[in-house]
Amino acid sequence: MTATAPFLIHRHxxxxxxxxxxxxxxxxxxxxxxxxxxxxxLDHLHALLNRHDEASEISRLGRLAPGETLRVEAxxxxxxxxxxxxxxxxxxxxxxxLAAPLDARRGGGASPSPLGPRGRLELDPAAFTVxxxxxxxxxxLGAIGKGYALDRLAEILLEWELPRALLVAGEGSSVLALxxxxxxxxxxxxxxxxxxxxxxxxxxxxxxxxxxxxxxxxILDSLTGAPAAGARxxxxxxxxxxxxxxxxxxxxxxxxDEIDELCVACPGLGVITESADxxxxxxxxxxxxxxxxxxx
Numbered sequence: 001m002t003a004t005a006p007f008l009i010h011r012h013x014x015x016x017x018x019x020x021x022x023x024x025x026x027x028x029x030x031x032x033x034x035x036x037x038x039x040x041x042l043d044h045l046h047a048l049l050n051r052h053d054e055a056s057e058i059s060r061l062g063r064l065a066p067g068e069t070l071r072v073e074a075x076x077x078x079x080x081x082x083x084x085x086x087x088x089x090x091x092x093x094x095x096x097x098l099a100a101p102l103d104a105r106r107g108g109g110a111s112p113s114p115l116g117p118r119g120r121l122e123l124d125p126a127a128f129t130v131x132x133x134x135x136x137x138x139x140x141l142g143a144i145g146k147g148y149a150l151d152r153l154a155e156i157l158l159e160w161e162l163p164r165a166l167l168v169a170g171e172g173s174s175v176l177a178l179x180x181x182x183x184x185x186x187x188x189x190x191x192x193x194x195x196x197x198x199x200x201x202x203x204x205x206x207x208x209x210x211x212x213x214x215x216x217x218x219i220l221d222s223l224t225g226a227p228a229a230g231a232r233x234x235x236x237x238x239x240x241x242x243x244x245x246x247x248x249x250x251x252x253x254x255x256x257d258e259i260d261e262l263c264v265a266c267p268g269l270g271v272i273t274e275s276a277d278x279x280x281x282x283x284x285x286x287x288x289x290x291x292x293x294x295x296x
Contacts, residue, residue, distance in 0.1 A: 007166075007181055010035035014046040015146055017170040021153070024164035024181040034160040038153040045152065048076045049145045051138075061130055062138045066119070069131040077128045079148045079242070083141060084121065086246045090262060093250035096144065097137050147208055147245035150176040154241070166202075167241070173209045176241040177202035186289075191235050192274060192282060200237070200289055208236045208245030210252050211274075237270040237289060247271070259285045 007024040008031045019042060023031045051058045057076040064070060072080075083096040097119070119135030141148075146169040154176055157165050163179040166187045177187040186201035191209065200207065211233030234251035238244040243266075251259055251271045263269045263286030270288040274280075 007164075010039075012039040012042060014039075014042045015050065015149065015169070016142075017146055017173070019146075019149070019153075020168040021157075022166040022168070022181075022187075023157070023162055025162060030160075031162065034157060034162055037160070038156050041152055041156060042149055045075055045145070045149050048073055049079060049141050049148075051140055051142075058139050058141060061121075061132075062136065064130075064132045065136065066132050066134050069129050071127065071129045074128060075148075075152070077123065077125070077130070079141060079145065080121075080130065080139070081123055081125070082148065082242055083144050083246065084123070086144070086243060086250070089265060090247065090250035090254070091258065093253040093258070094143065094246045096139055096141055098140055143210070143249040144242050144246040146170055146174040147176075147206065147240075147242035150174055150206070150241040154178055172207075174206070174241055174245045175202070175208075176206045176244075177204065179203060191272065192233075198272075198282075202289060204239065205289055206238055206241040206244040208238075208241070208243075208248035210234050210245070210248040232276045233274040235272045237272075237287070238266065239268055256283065256285075263287070 006026070007022045008028060010021045010023070010032065012019045019039075021035050021038060023034070025031050047053065048057050050056045051062065053059055057070070057072045061070055061072070080096070086094050087096060119137040120133040121137055122131040122133055124131070150167045150169055153167055154165070157163070157178065164181055165178045167176040168174070172189070175189055177189070180186045180203050186203045189200045189202050189207055190197060191200060191207065192198050234248045236244045236248035236251055238247065247262070247266070247269065250262065251273055254262065259271050259273070263271060268287055270284070270286040272282050272284050272288065274282045
């Protein structure tokens, strides 16, 4: 069941996005202290993962020549390792190494088509080092960084014993629900528009959203170099926030059969896609939490 319950809201800007914490507690002072701890961690993650900052570890990795190695912080390593795991799991549909073609498109140019082979990375979990194997690798963790950050902020809130929380980033592109706002209640999260709009009930679950409606054709097919043609918008629902956002990006590229296969490979994963046809109903795959149409 979903319903409203009193909660406190704290907001912060980072990673080119607005982050919001909705905390179901009546202790405003304690909530503010917990939010401050979360946002300090968020600022540090921004400094590590922002590829547009030449001093960030992700930017420095992109400047490594073949054979060179960089030791990185645990968060950079964990986020990058998860990105590479999801790349393999999605058959390359989610690709964290598209910085160069993305920059070309944002600058008004055309990215190579097809993109062809790119550099590879070797990760050493014992030493927290990343080695470039055969060619430079331009990394863009934008499709996973915000979700990864929400996972880390959720850990802080649980340490502060504030489990009734909803964490939102990028105006809903990444959402992570902990416990509901009250006993037997879930957080209600809206997806879709018009007749396709739905309200999803979330507890200990995450939603990642990707699409062309806001930022245009910024999601590329890693095989062709062209904008993704699988869907106009996609949502992925999964337990961890980082995986949800990354897999919603993959769903923009994959065919319906491939999305079915991805959901089978990821127990608990659900995907909803919306086509460019405004009269076409959304398609659902895998496990979708309880949902209901949004009242007109």
